Amino acid sequence: MTSAPGQSADWRLSDEWFADFINELESTPVRRRRIHREQILALPVKDALAVAFQEKTEQLRRYLAGEREKHVA
Numbered sequence: 423m424t425s426a427p428g429q430s431a432d433w434r435l436s437d438e439w440f441a442d443f444i445n446e447l448e449s450t451p452v453r454r455r456r457i458h459r460e461q462i463l464a465l466p467v468k469d470a471l472a473v474a475f476q477e478k479t480e481q482l483r484r485y486l487a488g489e490r491e492k493h494v495a
Contacts, residue, residue: 447453
């Protein structure tokens, strides 16, 4: 594994260890089954968008409440 110019030997070694770790995980049958299950359990896009909308709405509601408090005080 090659590293970027100017990268220390410690970083190269960590990069190699991490790459080996990922390769080992990807080659393990149990892990491959778990990855497959995790993909099945992912939220549908519609639900993810609904959650994001609710979070943003709550964030804006709190912001507006804070602005209202500033003007009242």
